[in-house]
Amino acid sequence: MISRSNEYKIVIATATQSTTSLMNVHIPYIGSASFKDHLVITNSKIELICRRSAKVKLDDIFYNNNSSLYQQITKALLCYYGLVRKYYPIVSIKIERSGMQGILETYIRSELEISQPLEPSYVLHYKLSETALQNILQETDKATLLRNALSHYLVANAKENEIQRFEKLWKSFNAVYKAMTGKNTDKDALIELRIFALQNKGNLIHSNKVSKCLTMLFTG
Structure with missing residues (x-):
């Protein structure tokens, strides 16, 4: 059995004093079928506890997007900004081995060394539940797609330019x-989505309204 003798504690502090608890879960990571990392999110910080067998150069974590530690940080940030729903800049990141x-x-x-994940104009009007966000924390193909979708969605809500916002939403x-x-x-997916929409009209009230408005706009 491989010993996971290196514990990495990652603390991401943000510019708010509120300590309201938002999430406290154990999450899987790529490359492990049984071990999990501990993620705790409050309004003011993100804390990850990750045990690994490998010794990792700490400042390299930010440049290797294929590493499990980088992926866990990405998951945590998506959950954080999905839960707080407003812009709090990251003021520091501390990693201990x-x-x-x-x-x-x-x-x-x-803070001066950190590239902020979102712009100050970010605000999310739609409330995302902790339960729903836990879907993106898994290590499945679906979870990867949903993380990608949520990433574009959060960035879209920070864009003041309508064209840029539409591009991210799309x-x-x-x-x-x-x-x-x-x-x-895209073709096969859109065909399936159209079938789903036709079969679930009652659950897509807002989408149907938007579709009718767009149809009227472009057809006169």
């Missing part, structure tokens, strides 16, 4: 309908 002897090394990135929609239908091509 610990072993049997205690804390072995520490890396801190300050990319989010693309990921959603592929996740819903399980189809790989």
Whole structure:
């Protein structure tokens, strides 16, 4: 059995003093079928506890988007901004690697060194539940598509330019309908989505209203 002797504690602090608890879960990570990481989210910070067998150079975590630690940070940020629904800039990121002897090394990135994931204009009017967000924390093809969709959706809600907002919303929609239908091509996915819409008119009231308005707009 491989020993996971390296514990990585990742704390992402944001610019708010509220300590309201938003999420406290254990989440799977890529490359492990049984072990999970611990994620705690409050209004003011994100905390991840991850145990790994490998020793990772701490400042390299931010540049390797294929690593499990990078992926867990991405998941956590998506959940955080989905739950707080407003812009709180990240003021610091602290990573500690610990072993049997205690804390072995520490890396801190300050606000000036951080590329903020969203723009200050970000606001989310639609409330996302913790239960719904837990779907993106899994390690499945569907969860990956949903993370991609949510990422574009959150960025769209930070765009003041309507063209840029529409582009991000469209990319989010693309990921959603592929996740819903399980189809790989846009054509096949849209066909399945149209069938679904026709069979579930009662559950798509707002979509039907928008469709009628657009039809009237473009057909006169």
